[in-house]
Amino acid sequence: MHDQDRRSPSAGESGEHLAPVSYLPWVGSSDPRARSTAEDDVAAASDATGDEPEETGAERDERIDRLVVNRLRRSSLSVAEVRAVLVEHGLDDGEVEDWLERYERLGYLDDARLAEQVVHMQAVRRGRGSSAVITELTRRGIDGEVAHSAVAAIDHDAEVGNAVAVAERRARQLGGLDRAVAERRLTAFLMRRGYPSDVVREAVASALPRRPS
Structure with missing residues (x-):
């Protein structure tokens, strides 16, 4: 097979820029x-x-x-x-x-580049935790080492911030519940979103501040 010069295609629907593509x-x-x-x-x-x-x-x-x-x-x-x-x-x-x-x-x-795109889409834009991002990368066939390297780039403070934003939106739907019930439901919700337990605790505490006694 012989190489030829390629032309650059337009960006994909998601806004992510792909490498130039033309027919072989x-x-x-x-x-x-x-x-x-x-x-x-x-x-x-x-x-x-x-x-x-x-x-x-x-x-x-x-x-x-x-x-x-x-x-x-x-x-x-x-x-x-x-x-x-x-x-x-x-x-x-x-x-x-x-x-x-x-x-x-x-x-x-380029699986490494794709992994970075998936991390941004899942964590930043969709508010999912690191374990959910790993699951998505695995589903798409990304090598485990490449996947974990991409997820490791998620800053802890940034992940907490994402979790807090998700938790606060969810907490608005739990306003009529007893605090203990609201905590359990919000915790379960964030765990399903793929956030680690320490991040979940911080997010729940921030979204459901304790009332002064």
């Missing part, structure tokens, strides 16, 4: 007239035989590459997610590794 060089001519002529030839052959022409290796590569590229344009993918797409579409182990190596080398796939 082995998938046919860039000349639209040549492509049109080839398509006419295929159509003519189909009409003559009455059957759909068998897909060539180059046509298969183009189809799969278009699928992967379209998904990368919509959102970032992990190496594991792209591997699953390639396997699903019939590439053997050697072909899969060749395609993955190329996508990584050209900067289209």
Whole structure:
């Protein structure tokens, strides 16, 4: 396989900037007239035989590459997610590794960068705790060491601040409850959000301050 210069795609819907993406060089001519002529030839052959022409290796590569590229344009993918797409579409182990190596080398796939994006999205924008972020990274097939390294970058004070903000919003719905009941429910809620126990205690104490006796 030979490298070609690539063009930069637009950012994905989530606002995260992806590496430049275009179709792989082995998938046919860039000349639209040549492509049109080839398509006419295929159509003519189909009409003559009455059957759909068998897909060539180059046509298969183009189809799969278009699928992967379209998904990368919509959102970032992990190496594991792209591997699953390639396997699903019939590439053997050697072909899969060749395609993955190329996508990584050209900067289209980067699990460390993706892990940082997931941490920001889950922790900062969605108010989830570190254990919930680890679960999401694992679900997306991010290597454990890479995942824990990304989550370790979450500052403790920042995580407490996120938890307090989440707890205060939730506490507004618990105003009519006995304090002990409200504490239990708020604690359980924050634990489900993936916050560690020490962060939960600080957040609950802040969101449900004790009334003076």
